[in-house]
Amino acid sequence: MKYENAKNILPEKLLEEVQKYAGGKVIYIPKKESAKGWGEASGYRERLNKRNAMICNRYSAGHSIMEIAEEFYLSPETIKKLVYGKKVNLPMFSPSITSAENYASQGLGEEWVRMYLSSMDKDAPDYSEYFMSELVRIPLRLIGTEDDKQIDSRAADFTDLPLIVIYENHTFSVPYQQEYIQFLKQARRNSYYAFVFARNEEYSFFWNNFGKNFRR
Incomplete structure (x- = not known):
């Protein structure tokens, strides 16, 4: 690195100030960091990118322009620009x-849940009413089941599938996968991967009482 004489670079008054603190010393002055781009500091750009990713994903899955526009409260022309532009x-x-796990690692766990339930012709929980956890391992003892429920033998074919768990009225349930959770319990699984939805008004109680029991 080439050294410069500060006397040849700095204004006289600034040089005098520097000499007060570092006279005769060799110092390194780092470059000024470039300003962050629009939306980076607030995280808005990241959220926008994720939203756009979900829009493109809906379109690829066969949803119409109008359906997507209504879901995301955007004009059809805006949706067209997004889905016909850069993928x-x-x-x-x-x-x-x-x-x-791949979806959750990119902050898109809710999109995975939506796609999975859509494939079953089920509606996802209203995300404005629930807090959704990351993909965690939940102790199965927390989830109530019907012990005498008959299990479809096909439940064993889905042992690589996360659970969709709802925490409501201080109770854990799996409304979409009742046979599956019963199979896992009879197979003596102690814990299993799940996305947990807790109602906003119950989230504090949920986290304070159960959050420490979950592992990633």
């Missing part, structure tokens, strides 16, 4: 823990 590469979807 966003999302993880490959499959009903599996690996796929769910």
Whole structure:
């Protein structure tokens, strides 16, 4: 690195100030950091990119421009610009823990849940009413089941599938996968991967009492 004489670079008054603190010393002055781009400091750009990724994913899954526009409260023309423009590469979807982990690692766990439930012709929980956890391992003893429920033998075919757990009225349930949770319990699984939805008004109680029991 080439050294410069500060006397030849700095204004006289500034040089005098520097000499007060570092006279005769060799110092390194780092470059000024470039200003962050629009939306980076607030995180808005990241959220916008994730939203755009979900829009492109909906379109790829066969949803119409109008359906997507209504869901995201955007004009059809805006949706067209997004889906006909540069495509966003999302993880490959499959009903599996690996796929769910890939989505969750990019902050898109709720999109995986939506796609999975859509494939079953089920509606996802209203995300404005629930807090959704990351993909965690939940102790199965927390989830109530019907002990005498008959289990479809096909439940064993889905042992690589995360659970969708709802915490409501201080109770854990799996409204979409009742046979599956029963199979896991009879197989003596102690814990299993899950996305947990807790109602906003119950979240503090949920986290304070159960959050420490979950592992990633």
